[in-house]
Amino acid sequence: MKLTITSLIKKYQNRTVLNIPELELEEGYVWGIIGPNGSGKSTLMKIIAGLLEPSSGKIHYRDQKLKDGVQKDMTLVFQKPYLLRTSVFNNIAYPLQIRGYSEKEIRERVHELLESFQIEALRDQKAWTLSGGEGQKVALARALIFKPRLLMLDEPTANIDPSSIMLLEERIQEYYQQEKPTILMVTHNIQQTRRLCNRVAFMNEGEVLDSGDLRHLYGAEAHPLVRAFIQKGLI
Numbered sequence: 001m002k003l004t005i006t007s008l009i010k011k012y013q014n015r016t017v018l019n020i021p022e023l024e025l026e027e028g029y030v031w032g033i034i035g036p037n038g039s040g041k042s043t044l045m046k047i048i049a050g051l052l053e054p055s056s057g058k059i060h061y062r063d064q065k066l067k068d069g070v071q072k073d074m075t076l077v078f079q080k081p082y083l084l085r086t087s088v089f090n091n092i093a094y095p096l097q098i099r100g101y102s103e104k105e106i107r108e109r110v111h112e113l114l115e116s117f118q119i120e121a122l123r124d125q126k127a128w129t130l131s132g133g134e135g136q137k138v139a140l141a142r143a144l145i146f147k148p149r150l151l152m153l154d155e156p157t158a159n160i161d162p163s164s165i166m167l168l169e170e171r172i173q174e175y176y177q178q179e180k181p182t183i184l185m186v187t188h189n190i191q192q193t194r195r196l197c198n199r200v201a202f203m204n205e206g207e208v209l210d211s212g213d214l215r216h217l218y219g220a221e222a223h224p225l226v227r228a229f230i231q232k233g234l235i
């Protein structure tokens with residue numbers, strides 16, 4: 001099973017910010033999407049999540065066009081957590097509420113997530129009063145609660161303290177081990193890529209220069225620009 005991208009172009013005014021003739025992302029892996037600022041990583045994730053229209057091109061997920069309702073199976077967690085103007089509990093419960101789960105199931109599942117993210121104390125706090133790191137935990141808990149088959153994370157641990165980074169990474173790893181979803185994760189942290197990802201795609205100026213397993217990307221066969229970036233620690 002694959003996520004297949006064909007002839008994808010995204011332009012703003014006349015500037016092309018994304019140009020991907022062909023890219024296949026095999027399912028069941030944790031993909032690190034890496035590359036310098038402005039290379040199109042977030043734009044690609046938003047297009048896959050259906051939040052942004054491409055200028056042209058096609059994306060197929062499990063042999064279906066993205067349009068055909070398959071996006072209910074996926075979610076994108078933004079770099080700056082986007083939370084609803086309500087309590088932490090309601091934010092995490094929301095994906096189950098709209099999917100018609102019973103009150104009891106919702107209470108139990110939310111409680112489990114509050115515990116595993118160590119945010120029980122924030123249960124009734126209003127989402128807009130949370131710190132950045134707390135908000136990021138709530139956003140990830142809300143994403144995991146409905147067990148998406150495709151989980152997209154845009155710099156999930158940017159501006160997060162080291163112990164919270166560890167906690168978020170543990171939750172992502174645990175979810176991957178339990179459910180074997182496909183995870184696409186934008187990160188600027190190479191160490192994090194090594195810890196969490198088993199596949200990597202490298203982007204530069206709107207193009208995917210290289211992709212594959214970690215050994216390939218960090219090895220001698222990788223695209224010369226990818227090697228230069230990695231060797232100089234530029235990403």
Ligand SMILES: Nc1ncnc2c1ncn2[C@@H]1O[C@H](COP(=O)(O)OP(=O)(O)OP(=O)(O)O)[C@@H](O)[C@H]1O
Binds near residue numbers: 017036038042
């Ligand atoms: N709404 C917009 N209008 C015009 N240009 C845009 C818009 N959104 C993004 N861009 C441009 O598209 C390019 C790709 O942006 P994108 O956010 O996808 O990059 P990125 O790789 O995620 O960067 P970063 O690592 O800094 O988060 C950038 O040059 C950006 O300025």
